[in-house]
Amino acid sequence: MTEVVLNAVSKVYPGGHLAVDDLRLHVRDGELFVLLGPSGCGKSTVLRMIAGLEEISSGDLMLNGTLANDLDPRERNVAMVFQNGALYPHLSVRGNLAFPLEIAQDDATATREKVVELAKALGLDPMLERRPSTLSGGQRQRVAMGRAIIREPSVFLMDEPLSNLDATLRTELRMEIAALVRSLGVTTLYVTHDQVEALTLADRIAIMRQGVLQDVGTPQQLYDDPATVFVAAFLSSPYINLLQANAWAVQDDGVILDFGGQRLVVPWSDPRSSAFMACHGSPVVVGIRPDALTLVPEPGAGPTLSGRLRALEFHGHEWMAYAEAGIPAVDPEEVTAPQQATAKVPTPTSGGRLKSSFGRLFGTPESVVAEDAAKSSAGRSGHHRRSDLVFRIGSSRGLTTGSVVHLTVDLDRVLVFDANGARIDRVRR
Structure with a gap:
């Protein structure tokens, strides 16, 4: 079996287009590793560089400890399955499956036995004599997978x-x-733009944007603990609530996430409060997944946001609800720079400046917060997205559009990012 290591790998096409920038990945032996991202982010280019179909502009590709940059594709012992299957139309299913072994001049009897055995495993045995044109899309992809697997490659792409x-x-x-x-236990790299495929298939996921690695982790880690706004938004169905706010540290309360007319308070007992405190007076992006909001009859003592119900959508097993809360929504494409995320706690720009701010703040906290919030709100620009809070409910009984709804917020699941889209508190991997 094989480990795949990409060390500072970049790909620059003629004309200067940078498709992949300084990519560093370690795919473990036998791992099912998914490269995820929008179209054009460079994920397929990475696969083609590993296969030897694209030259590496800079950096090193290591296959099981061996430098593979200059190896021919046939010397790398990798097998690749493409989007369209790429079957030989003039060969039967049997012929397509046997082709790699025939090219390698394997024993004919052993080849026939392998083909029959693999066809049974893939559910293709009733159609061994059929041509690709007579198969369904799913059947053609099974044949393409079988043709790649039958070679017993070290890496499956x-x-x-x-x-x-x-x-x-x-x-x-x-x-x-x-x-x-x-x-099979074969080291596998799987490229997709579909988050459901990534979450259900992967041992680990790497998310890319504009050729730059954004985050790497298990599906659970990336969903619960994303490093950037882009990662949080890309791994979200339904869409995560991304809300514009300002952070204020208040001595007697904690860190206030101020949305203008509404706010959430992160108490000093919260382990994230010290990181949030460093963003005192700064704009932040607050991410709240729909399942972190719970509909309640009346606002209680805990963290609550309110809005006017705008729409209800029936999804069969649940309803999605949309409430206009008067909180500006944030477009992740506008706040996230395509840079590799680093899990770090921001440092105050100046100890004296921070001390001065706290001295002023601790003197008259409520008046200062109100004054600064008013100044900040005055400088805010509009946004084309609706300022809805999206949340899940099991039943729409008793709800009517236009009515006021109250939502308690699970503070432990609230994500806070800086103005550049990076997580403010520490990301754990």
């Missing part, structure tokens, strides 16, 4: 193999791919 299939086939084949790859 899959470039959006399910994107051309309908939703039902994608779900079915996704489960088959996960089971097959894990049963």
Whole structure:
């Protein structure tokens, strides 16, 4: 088996287009590793560099400890499955599966046995004599996977193999791919732009944007503890609430996340408060996933946001609700610079300046917060997104559009980012 290491790998195309920038990844032996990101982020280019189909402009590619930059594709012992399957149309399913072994001049009897055995495992045995043109999309992708697997490669590369299939086939084949790859124990890199595929398939995920690595971790880590606004927004269905706020440290209360007409207070007992305190007086982005909001009849003593119900959507097993809260929404594309995230706590710009601010703040906290909030609100610009709070409910009974709703907030799950889109508190990996 094989480990794949990319050390400061970059790819620059003729004309100066930087497709991949200083990528550093370590894919462990036998891991199912997913490269996730929007179209054009460089994830397929990474796969092609590993396969030897694209030259590496700078940096090192190591395959099981061996420098592979100058190795021919056939010397790398990798197998790749493309989006369209890329089958030989003039060969039957049997011929397509056997082709790699025939090229390698393997024993004919052993080849026939391998083909039959693999066809059974992939559910292809009834169609061994059929041509690709007579197969469904899912069947063609099974053949493409089989043709790659039969070579027993050290590394298995899959470039959006399910994107051309309908939703039902994608779900079915996704489960088959996960089971097959894990049963083989082959190191696998899987490229997709679909967050559901990534979350359900991966041992670990790397998220890319504009050729730059944004974050790496297990699906749970990236969902619960994202390093950037971009990662939080990309791994969210339904869409995460990203709200514009200002942070204020108040001696008797804690750190106030001020939305203008509403606010949340992070108490000093919260371990994140020291990190948030360093952003005193600064704009921040507050991320709240819909399942971190709970509908309540009346505002209670805990953290609560209120709004006017604008719309309800029936999703079968649940309803999605949208409440106009008067809080400016944030577009992640506008706040996130495409830079690699680092999990660090911000440092105050100046000890004297911070001390002076706290002295003034501690003197008359409420009046200062109100004064500074008013100045900040006056400088805010409008935004094209609706300022809705999105939340989940099990039933719409008793709710009518236009009515006022109150939502308690699970503070432990509130994410706070700086104005550049990076997490303010420490990201744990």
